Amino acid sequence: MSMNNQGRPTGVGTSGFASTSGSALLPNEPLLFEIGDTEHSGVDLPDVTISTARLGGFERKSPLDLAGLTEPEAMRHYVRLSRLNHSIDSGMYPLGSCTMKHNPRLNEKMARLPGFSDIHPLQPVSTVQGALELMNQLSHWLMTLTNTAAVALTPKAGAHGELLGMMAIKAAQDAAGQSHRKIVLVPESAHGTNPATAAFLGYTVKPIPARDDGTVDVQAVKDALSPEVAAIMLTNPNTCGLFEPQVIEIAQAIHDAGAFFYCDGANFNAIMGVVRPGDLGIDAMHINLHKTFSTPHGGGGPGAGPVVLSEALAPFAPVPFVRKGSNGLELVEHAEGDALGRITAFQGQMGMYVRALTYMLSHGGDGLAQAAQDAVLNANYIKARLAHAFSVPFGDYPTMHEALFDDSFLKDTGVTTLDFAKALIDEGFHPMTMYFPLVVHGAMLIEPTESESKQTLDRFCDVMEELAIDAKAGNTERFTAAPMKAPRRRLDETRAARSPILKWERPTESLKAAE
Amino acid sequence: MRYLPHSDHERAEMLGVIGAANIDALFSAVPARALKSFDLGLPAHSPEFLVEAHMKALAAKNHAGADGPFFVGAGAYRHHVPATVDHLIQRSEWLTAYTPYQPEISQGTLQMLFEFQTQVAKLTGMDVANASLYDGSTGTAEAVLMARRLTRRNKIVLSGGLHPHYRDVVRAYLKDDADLEILSASPEGQGDILDHIDEATAAIVVQTPDFYGHLRNIKKAADAAHAKGALLIVVITEVVSLGLLEAPGALGADIVVAEGQSIGNALNFGGPYLGLMATRKEFIRQMPGRLCGETVDADGQRGFVLTLSTREQHIRREKATSNICTNSGLCALGFSIHMGLLGEAGFTRLARLNHANACKLADALASVPGVEVLNKTFFNEMTIRTAQPAAGLVERLAKRGILAGVPVSRLEPTDPSVANLIVLAATELTTDADIAALCAALSEELA
Numbered sequence: 001m002s003m004n005n006q007g008r009p010t011g012v013g014t015s016g017f018a019s020t021s022g023s024a025l026l027p028n029e030p031l032l033f034e035i036g037d038t039e040h041s042g043v044d045l046p047d048v049t050i051s052t053a054r055l056g057g058f059e060r061k062s063p064l065d066l067a068g069l070t071e072p073e074a075m076r077h078y079v080r081l082s083r084l085n086h087s088i089d090s091g092m093y094p095l096g097s098c099t100m101k102h103n104p105r106l107n108e109k110m111a112r113l114p115g116f117s118d119i120h121p122l123q124p125v126s127t128v129q130g131a132l133e134l135m136n137q138l139s140h141w142l143m144t145l146t147n148t149a150a151v152a153l154t155p156k157a158g159a160h161g162e163l164l165g166m167m168a169i170k171a172a173q174d175a176a177g178q179s180h181r182k183i184v185l186v187p188e189s190a191h192g193t194n195p196a197t198a199a200f201l202g203y204t205v206k207p208i209p210a211r212d213d214g215t216v217d218v219q220a221v222k223d224a225l226s227p228e229v230a231a232i233m234l235t236n237p238n239t240c241g242l243f244e245p246q247v248i249e250i251a252q253a254i255h256d257a258g259a260f261f262y263c264d265g266a267n268f269n270a271i272m273g274v275v276r277p278g279d280l281g282i283d284a285m286h287i288n289l290h291k292t293f294s295t296p297h298g299g300g301g302p303g304a305g306p307v308v309l310s311e312a313l314a315p316f317a318p319v320p321f322v323r324k325g326s327n328g329l330e331l332v333e334h335a336e337g338d339a340l341g342r343i344t345a346f347q348g349q350m351g352m353y354v355r356a357l358t359y360m361l362s363h364g365g366d367g368l369a370q371a372a373q374d375a376v377l378n379a380n381y382i383k384a385r386l387a388h389a390f391s392v393p394f395g396d397y398p399t400m401h402e403a404l405f406d407d408s409f410l411k412d413t414g415v416t417t418l419d420f421a422k423a424l425i426d427e428g429f430h431p432m433t434m435y436f437p438l439v440v441h442g443a444m445l446i447e448p449t450e451s452e453s454k455q456t457l458d459r460f461c462d463v464m465e466e467l468a469i470d471a472k473a474g475n476t477e478r479f480t481a482a483p484m485k486a487p488r489r490r491l492d493e494t495r496a497a498r499s500p501i502l503k504w505e506r507p508t509e510s511l512k513a514a515e
Numbered sequence: 516m517r518y519l520p521h522s523d524h525e526r527a528e529m530l531g532v533i534g535a536a537n538i539d540a541l542f543s544a545v546p547a548r549a550l551k552s553f554d555l556g557l558p559a560h561s562p563e564f565l566v567e568a569h570m571k572a573l574a575a576k577n578h579a580g581a582d583g584p585f586f587v588g589a590g591a592y593r594h595h596v597p598a599t600v601d602h603l604i605q606r607s608e609w610l611t612a613y614t615p616y617q618p619e620i621s622q623g624t625l626q627m628l629f630e631f632q633t634q635v636a637k638l639t640g641m642d643v644a645n646a647s648l649y650d651g652s653t654g655t656a657e658a659v660l661m662a663r664r665l666t667r668r669n670k671i672v673l674s675g676g677l678h679p680h681y682r683d684v685v686r687a688y689l690k691d692d693a694d695l696e697i698l699s700a701s702p703e704g705q706g707d708i709l710d711h712i713d714e715a716t717a718a719i720v721v722q723t724p725d726f727y728g729h730l731r732n733i734k735k736a737a738d739a740a741h742a743k744g745a746l747l748i749v750v751i752t753e754v755v756s757l758g759l760l761e762a763p764g765a766l767g768a769d770i771v772v773a774e775g776q777s778i779g780n781a782l783n784f785g786g787p788y789l790g791l792m793a794t795r796k797e798f799i800r801q802m803p804g805r806l807c808g809e810t811v812d813a814d815g816q817r818g819f820v821l822t823l824s825t826r827e828q829h830i831r832r833e834k835a836t837s838n839i840c841t842n843s844g845l846c847a848l849g850f851s852i853h854m855g856l857l858g859e860a861g862f863t864r865l866a867r868l869n870h871a872n873a874c875k876l877a878d879a880l881a882s883v884p885g886v887e888v889l890n891k892t893f894f895n896e897m898t899i900r901t902a903q904p905a906a907g908l909v910e911r912l913a914k915r916g917i918l919a920g921v922p923v924s925r926l927e928p929t930d931p932s933v934a935n936l937i938v939l940a941a942t943e944l945t946t947d948a949d950i951a952a953l954c955a956a957l958s959e960e961l962a
Contacts, residue, residue: 031629031630032630036858038859038860040858041857042597042857042861043856043861045861046864046868048867049871050867050870050871050874054874055760055894058730058760060757062761062762064863066634066638066857068855068856068862069858071597077855079606082608082609085608086608086617086620087607087608087610087611089608089610093613100613108610109567110566110571113571113574114574116573116574117781117782119580120580120782120918121591121785122589123918126910129576130577131784145555156649156653156787157649157840158840159839159841160839167687167690170690191840192827192830192835195828196828196833196838202692244544247546273551273555274550274551275550279548296610296845297844298611299624299627300624300805300845301842301844302649302845318687342680342683343653344649344650344680345651345680345684346785347784357570358566360557361561361566361570362518363516363518365556365559367519368557369555371519373538373541374519374521376538377533380535381532385532398535398544400544421617430617451518451519481813487619491619492813493618495810496808497808497825501810502636502808502809502822503632503633
């Protein structure tokens with residue numbers, strides 16, 4: 001048995017190390033339906049007698065069969081379940097391509113002010129002037145940080161923002177008699193949402209290969225251009241964590257060919273306040289408010305993906321948007337001319353607008369620039385500290401907010417990238433991103449973000465080094481059996497996909513017993 | 516800069532380890548002319564109490580729901596959220612967890628999503644539900660695209676009773692490649708979608724209760740659609756109605772989409788909300804969004820994972836069922852906790868209470884001179900025709916501190932026939948005093 005940096009046993013070689021679930025502080029929590037029943041309720045409501053006449057004969061005849069819990073039971077069920085999750089407040093998430101940083105609680109407190117949370121999207125505009133002012137202020141920050149002409153706030157997530165951005169490009173080209181443009185160029189290193197979005201809108205996706213250094217070659221873009229190309233969808237900084245050095249030339253080539261430049265702004269974190277994407281020649285870029293400006297991820301969402309737009313695309317922004325009118329701020333709710341119309345009901349993710357603006361005001365312009373610099377500093381620090389023990393695909397190139405390694409250091413060890421990632425769980429860290437970007441074989445992508453301290457980064461690097469040494473020393477069981485200390489051991493994903501069980505069914509024995 | 520942990524000393528030490536002279540050296544790939552050669556002109560960082568004061572001042576300029584009688588509905592509803600719900604969703608391990616891609620350390624979120632899927636399937640009477648979409652409107656557009664994939668047909672017929680925003684979202688999603696038939700609005704509840712179904716129809720989309728509050732005959736719509744090989748998509752904006760109304764799945768729906776905001780989620784001026792989607796078992800591989808499934812771990816213990824991801828963009832890229840990369844996990848958690856607290860007994864009582872208050876509202880409004888209640892059927896929402904144009908009337912009532920509902924002209928500005936219509940909703944929060952205040956003010960304004 002070896003010891004890790006925290007002096008805890010790592011569990012290597014302890015065969016018969018049964019699952020830790022269901023003991024001490026790691027509960028084995030039954031399903032809601034196994035502890036509740038249809039008679040219990042944790043909400044006191046008066047029962048009323050109603051006439052069903054106005055239900056037109058459509059009243060429910062089939063039972064709901066929904067389990068209920070009293071308040072104390074519910075509290076325990078959800079608190080116990082919560083303890084089976086890793087979270088940013090309990091440990092680091094060295095994920096690449098998905099910023100997971102500190103979520104200030106002030107943002108939560110502000111989003112819960114009744115003046116923001118208890119207002120209806122369709123109440124008179126005269127009664128929500130503060131909300132419209134907030135949307136205006138947020139728009140100002142986003143346009144200033146990106147040096148762009150307009151912003152559409154409404155997209156509900158980054159991928160929704162991409163969809164809107166590409167819709168705006170399509171609308172602009174249709175309006176200009178350019179509907180024959182049916183090809184979208186997408187570098188191989190792109191997020192999966194990029195080709196999915198282009199295809200969703202009926203475009204043919206043409207991949208652009210990456211150069212050996214992980215960046216996009218302006219010549220490859222030029223070679224792919226034709227009068228049929230509608231746009232390029234480029235991520236910058238890209239998914240290898242690199243700033244595209246030829247981005248201005250690429251933008252120029254795209255514009256010369258009459259096409260538009262869509263930038264995937266998922267990685268804006270790395271450059272906010274330092275580089276303005278508008279200066280690089282982008283036409284549209286979504287910004288993940290939830291990542292860059294710190295809305296909690298909430299186990300997978302909700303997100304918010306406002307899109308900044310160039311002068312050329314501004315007329316094609318969707319409704320609704322805010323403008324100054326004679327009686328204060330107005331909400332423009334109906335499309336005029338060639339505008340897109342509406343991509344979601346109502347005004348988008350107000351709850352996230354509040355959190356994002358709170359975060360922006362807390363940091364200020366100076367603090368956002370410092371945050372980007374610290375994010376880049378932290379990634380380069382990890383790269384520098386681990387370069388000797390891991391394999392670095394793109395050599396000495398300075399990285400932006402992400403440090404990229406590949407798994408060639410694991411060759412012939414019998415340990416896979418997945419095994420390595422699962423071993424990190426036993427050390428108290430969330431695994432890094434594996435097997436992405438696709439342009440790097442066995443990729444391990446790490447984004448520390450700006451909110452991790454040097455002490456945490458050092459501890460993470462110590463653990464990573466120690467694991468690398470152990471893997472190379474042939475200590476395979478530590479990896480292949482991992483995780484040993486999580487609420488669950490490795491889960492059978494093949495079985496889940498082959499015969500999907502997607503909801504709880506009442507066990508047949510209890511049905512029989514009830515008869 | 517309270518959120519940034521490094522001291523200048525530590526920064527210098529780290530640059531030393533990297534071997535960089537200064538921070539600018541790390542940005543050497545950025546073309547020089549794009550690198551901070553600008554003055555942002557944005558304010559500098561601010562202490563917490565000043566940020567809080569700024570945000571509170573903005574919030575204070577809004578009229579919150581609790582500030583007076585409130586009857587605004589039309590796709591978003593003001594319900595009570597138990598204190599337990601908001602407390603629980605703010606626990607760190609829920610709030611600040613990532614997407615559950617590492618299932619061994621995400622069992623809390625995954626089990627919750629499995630429970631959520633079960634709740635939605637039971638509510639809608641369908642076989643399976645996904646782990647939520649952005650909201651009801653984008654969910655409707657996704658359902659339309661799903662029906663086209665399933666039937667390999669293109670024509671989509673939208674009922675005139677569909678929420679106008681939902682109709683607009685479907686139109687934006689299908690901009691020019693769809694054979695999209697949009698039926699005109701029918702505030703009196705007389706419109707009939709059934710004559711518009713033919714052999715080219717992929718799906719018809721019917722909302723119940725519809726935008727005007729009328730209840731629609733789902734069984735009849737399902738039979739008519741199925742007779743032509745088309746699918747029925749049922750849209751529900753007020754999910755509380757399912758406590759009293761028959762489940763669409765029991766009536767023949769093929770895809771059910773609902774806005775889940777009413778349960779466990781605040782109004783939030785329009786977002787974040789959550790889209791519920793449920794369908795029949797044989798359609799799951801064409802359903803967009805995340806799915807959570809049950810499995811076992813290496814010790815044979817029950818556990819949960821995200822599954823059937825081969826439909827998704829990160830695997831299939833340009834061949835994916837949609838470009839969606841997230842869900843409304845935290846909103847789904849709020850929904851699931853609130854629904855878990857209610858249970859069948861509580862949810863049914865909540866629905867009855869909503870309907871009872873709506874009945875009182877309808878009866879009170881019917882007695883106001885100059886007001887005509889158009890609905891013969893409703894759950895908690897109804898349409899009235901007023902003797903004066905609705906937009907100005909609602910504005911004047913707002914000045915009196917009463918948020919009286921939504922003038923239909925706000926959503927249908929080009930249709931002069933709806934100029935005098937207002938859609939109003941009652942919920943469990945509506946009091947007799949609220950109703951009396953509304954009717955008194957209406958009587959004065961219309962006198």
